[in-house]
Amino acid sequence: MPQLVDPEPGAPRVRYAVVGTGHRAGMYVDALNGPHGDVGEIVAWLDRNPGRIDYYDGYVGRARDLDGTAGLPRYDADGLERMIAECAVDVVIVTTIDSTHAELIDRALRAGADVVVEKPLTTTEEGCRVITSAIADTGRDIVMTFNYRYAPRNSSLREVIRSGRIGTVTSVHFEWALDTVHGADYFRRWHRQKESSGGLLIHKSSHHFDLVNYWLGDVPTRVYARGGLKFYGAENARARGLWPRPERGTGAGDDPFSLDLHDDPRLAALYLEPERYDGYRRDGDPFAEGITIEDNLAVVVDYRGGAVMTYSLNAHSPWEGYRVTVNGTEGRAELEVTERGAVVRDESGRAVLDPSATPDALGASELRPEGERLLVQRHWEAAEEVPIPEGQGGHGGGDAILLTDVFRRHLRVGEDPLGRAAGYRDGLRAVAVGIAGNISLETGQAVDISGLDLGEAL
Numbered sequence: 506m507p508q509l510v511d512p513e514p515g516a517p518r519v520r521y522a523v524v525g526t527g528h529r530a531g532m533y534v535d536a537l538n539g540p541h542g543d544v545g546e547i548v549a550w551l552d553r554n555p556g557r558i559d560y561y562d563g564y565v566g567r568a569r570d571l572d573g574t575a576g577l578p579r580y581d582a583d584g585l586e587r588m589i590a591e592c593a594v595d596v597v598i599v600t601t602i603d604s605t606h607a608e609l610i611d612r613a614l615r616a617g618a619d620v621v622v623e624k625p626l627t628t629t630e631e632g633c634r635v636i637t638s639a640i641a642d643t644g645r646d647i648v649m650t651f652n653y654r655y656a657p658r659n660s661s662l663r664e665v666i667r668s669g670r671i672g673t674v675t676s677v678h679f680e681w682a683l684d685t686v687h688g689a690d691y692f693r694r695w696h697r698q699k700e701s702s703g704g705l706l707i708h709k710s711s712h713h714f715d716l717v718n719y720w721l722g723d724v725p726t727r728v729y730a731r732g733g734l735k736f737y738g739a740e741n742a743r744a745r746g747l748w749p750r751p752e753r754g755t756g757a758g759d760d761p762f763s764l765d766l767h768d769d770p771r772l773a774a775l776y777l778e779p780e781r782y783d784g785y786r787r788d789g790d791p792f793a794e795g796i797t798i799e800d801n802l803a804v805v806v807d808y809r810g811g812a813v814m815t816y817s818l819n820a821h822s823p824w825e826g827y828r829v830t831v832n833g834t835e836g837r838a839e840l841e842v843t844e845r846g847a848v849v850r851d852e853s854g855r856a857v858l859d860p861s862a863t864p865d866a867l868g869a870s871e872l873r874p875e876g877e878r879l880l881v882q883r884h885w886e887a888a889e890e891v892p893i894p895e896g897q898g899g900h901g902g903g904d905a906i907l908l909t910d911v912f913r914r915h916l917r918v919g920e921d922p923l924g925r926a927a928g929y930r931d932g933l934r935a936v937a938v939g940i941a942g943n944i945s946l947e948t949g950q951a952v953d954i955s956g957l958d959l960g961e962a963l
């Protein structure tokens with residue numbers, strides 16, 4: 506945990522507005538109505554869907570022991586500046602569709618608020634330019650919530666690398682496996698349209714590219730990527746005899762790739778009931794027509810300091826987790842993480858969507874047990890296991906530590922020795938790999954990041 510002091514008695518709480526009231530907003534709403542309610546409060550909502558605002562406003566009302574809803578002011582996208590002024594908002598929390606981040610960040614900064622933003626920072630070169638221009642013009646602050654930095658297993662690997670135990674890093678191999686429950690979920694939602702999410706190279710992999718940047722303390726310079734839609738989508742379903750398919754998961758019956766929103770009361774309240782306002786379906790079929798993102802990706806990334814990374818992402822694995830190998834001039838470090846050893850459905854045919862966010866609801870597998878292990882082996886020596894401190898909460902034990910750093914950062918004493926806090930430049934460096942990778946997928950050529958127009962040099 507970061508070293509903190511207690512807030513001054515009677516100190517005013519930081520005033521937050523939540524922009525985007527989908528599932529991801531829940532982590533921040535919980536934090537500000539729980540452990541961090543003494544230093545911050547939610548004062549307004551912004552979303553195009555009033556049904557989702559209703560859900561969270563009711564939650565806050567109950568958390569505040571009110572007889573009904575909290576009754577917080579609510580705004581649509583056109584009212585962002587008015588919301589910041591009328592509600593005296595200090596910080597805007599942005600948890601909207603990825604492609605909208607740049608515009609909302611730009612407008613919030615220029616209206617006088619700081620920003621906390623979910624990854625990715627943005628999805629395009631233009632979005633990067635918009636954000637860097639707003640920062641230069643306003644001098645305001647952006648916090649990137651890269652929660653995987655805070656997972657003890659990941660910060661422990663950073664410490665091994667920074668200690669010099671394996672010498673100078675020469676190469677990294679990073680393999681990420683999403684299973685057929687969690688992986689399929691990116692192909693049910695708005696994420697399956699590249700214009701909305703930037704594809705998995707940006708929406709999902711920005712987490713992973715940031716981790717490598719963080720581990721190495723280095724900057725990516727050149728990217729080559731290959732990949733495609735090889736498992737999900739209508740064409741693949743027809744080729745494997747899986748056609749016709751249900752249009753949506755709710756009511757589809759015993760289909761392993763379908764999500765029935767009735768099975769999750771929270772998702773039903775956030776998405777099924779509010780459909781009448783905007784028509785958005787959370788439970789689309791992952792084998793539908795018109796999917797424009799990839800489910801298999803392989804990337805090579807060069808770094809300024811001379812290291813090279815080979816990276817792979819698969820979104821239809823039978824198990825979920827990741828493996829990282831870091832080769833150095835004096836040895837090697839290996840991190841292996843199994844978040845779900847097998848997709849095992851319960852008696853009702855259900856499985857938890859994201860095992861990294863819900864670590865207590867996992868699949869059983871004797872040959873692939875859930876867990877984590879960090880090994881270091883120096884040249885001419887036997888391998889040693891590095892102890893990993895216990896984390897707090899989901900996403901590898903990093904969520905609770907991240908939220909403390911986000912909401913109590915003004916109470917920090919000194920710098921975090923693990924250097925986990927991330928700002929907009931970290932966000933730029935992560936999405937730059939994905940943006941360059943998407944260009945490489947289209948052209949078949951390696952892409953120099955210095956040739957991208959991101960608004961400032963990395």
